[in-house]
Amino acid sequence: MSEIADTIHDFGESTPRVVADLHSTTFEIEYIRDDVAGSYSDRDLDEAYKLIMAHTVTGDDFKSLIGEGRFNAQTLFFDDIIVFLFPSRRYEGVFASFDYDDGFPVNELVRAVSETRSER
Numbered sequence: 001m002s003e004i005a006d007t008i009h010d011f012g013e014s015t016p017r018v019v020a021d022l023h024s025t026t027f028e029i030e031y032i033r034d035d036v037a038g039s040y041s042d043r044d045l046d047e048a049y050k051l052i053m054a055h056t057v058t059g060d061d062f063k064s065l066i067g068e069g070r071f072n073a074q075t076l077f078f079d080d081i082i083v084f085l086f087p088s089r090r091y092e093g094v095f096a097s098f099d100y101d102d103g104f105p106v107n108e109l110v111r112a113v114s115e116t117r118s119e120r
Helices: 003-009 042-065 106-118
Strands: 018-022 027-032 074-077 081-089 092-099
Touching: 003 018, 003 027, 003 081, 003 092, 003 106, 018 042, 027 042, 042 081, 081 106
Parallel strands: none
Antiparallel strands: 018 027, 018 092, 074 081, 081 092
């Protein structure tokens, strides 16, 4: 498991649903919570990977368009799930999803991952 995936898994505030290391052409599921494991087929995970990577490419284009450098996280909020994409290198990163409510410690998780990256 990557250091970022370890930090997410061990965050302690909330147990992740899924944590995956994303590479330019492949992905590795590092953790999937037992109660959601049966919800995703290999095909679902492969399709999700492709969509995330397409989004990552456009995110890189967008950040250069607005004149920003590195970003710490992309976050998607759904009704009951929050999704994070933590980039590590160009077209690589870590995907994490959690159950979501208004009390979820978004800033604390982003800070913990950012500190892990800065320790490298």
